Amino acid sequence: MNADEATTRLLDAAEREFYERGIQSVGMDVIRARSGVSLKRLYQCFPSKETLVEAYLRRRDERWRRSLADHVAANARSAQDAPLAVFDWLHAWFAERGFRGCAFINSFGELGATSPRIAEAGRAHKDALRRYLRGLTAALDVADPDTLADQLLTLVEGATVIAAMSGDPAAAHPAKAAAATLLAAARTPQ
Amino acid sequence: MNADEATTRLLDAAEREFYERGIQSVGMDVIRARSGVSLKRLYQCFPSKETLVEAYLRRRDERWRRSLADHVAANARSAQDAPLAVFDWLHAWFAERGFRGCAFINSFGELGATSPRIAEAGRAHKDALRRYLRGLTAALDVADPDTLADQLLTLVEGATVIAAMSGDPAAAHPAKAAAATLLAAARTPQ
């Protein structure tokens, strides 16, 4: 097995285990066992657990945002419809087997106070998501697209937290309805 | 020192340390040192770390919700204003020194998959908050107060997560503005 394949297998195992059970609950030996990569190779690819966690978060960030953007690009019928498609994608995500909330919120709560690198990875993810939503609202004819994007971001995060803790994917519905109301109100200022 | 005082000091130390640094990052010896309660007494009051964590969460739940309800009761000028007062209280909370997000979201992400009791404490907190918000929206003349309460809950959770990760208390502002828009729209169905 070459170093590239080992890296991929390590990140796959890390994502599965860390996301499912939390970071501190998963030892490096579990990563070794689930990836089939020896400990020596593991520490060649990632010199510490923290670097492995950071790499897991950064890869997940990219994949998560690409999946969201792809869905919105493929399913939104208009620029006005795009922000609502975000919540359809969220609902599907919430309903996935093994959904356990936002990996960045979870790892931030667990290690944000201890590890600046993990805290920063979480901030980077949220910033990128905010930029994406601003891109969607900038295409609309509304007075304050940035504030609207911040409101949508608030709904996205809130729905994710509620879906995770309640275990009910329907948490996406009030969020989508709220987003629709905000969009309509932003289009027709009093 | 009697058992009651020991319990109080233990819960005080637990809340300070667990909230600030996360649960798994704080050992029982730290709780002993910061509370001034001996290990023997500690384990008489709480037979395991998990029971201490659960007690910390339940006490924090009550205090947090009472503080919110007191603020809203004291500052809301009308039933229509009450939901917005929630976000003023949130903003003040976000600006507190040592604010580090919602203790229940954090502990859920850290240990929800491992400890059913901690997961349940988080659900209980969110359910109680939802009931409180439903109480506020039930007093309004709106078509669907329960859905409105769920939307407010989504905004509350989202603002809390964003404020924690960004470190910026201003996350309360777009949430409050969104709440105002939703309230106005609920009062005047098209």
Added chain:
DNA sequence: TGGTGTGGAGAACGATCATTCTCTATCGTA
């Protein structure tokens, strides 16, 4: 064929942690 380096398996190390145990001192009571 012999030497060298790489990789894997897993033992070893050192630290930390939850929990329990030991020893000693203190205190209320007769």
Added chain:
DNA sequence: TACGATAGAGAATGATCGTTCTCCACACCA
């Protein structure tokens, strides 16, 4: 004052974890 129970300090225990080290097998090259 003498005794029995209780409490505190902190050592001990047993487990886990991140990380490193040892040992051996195998492949590549002269």
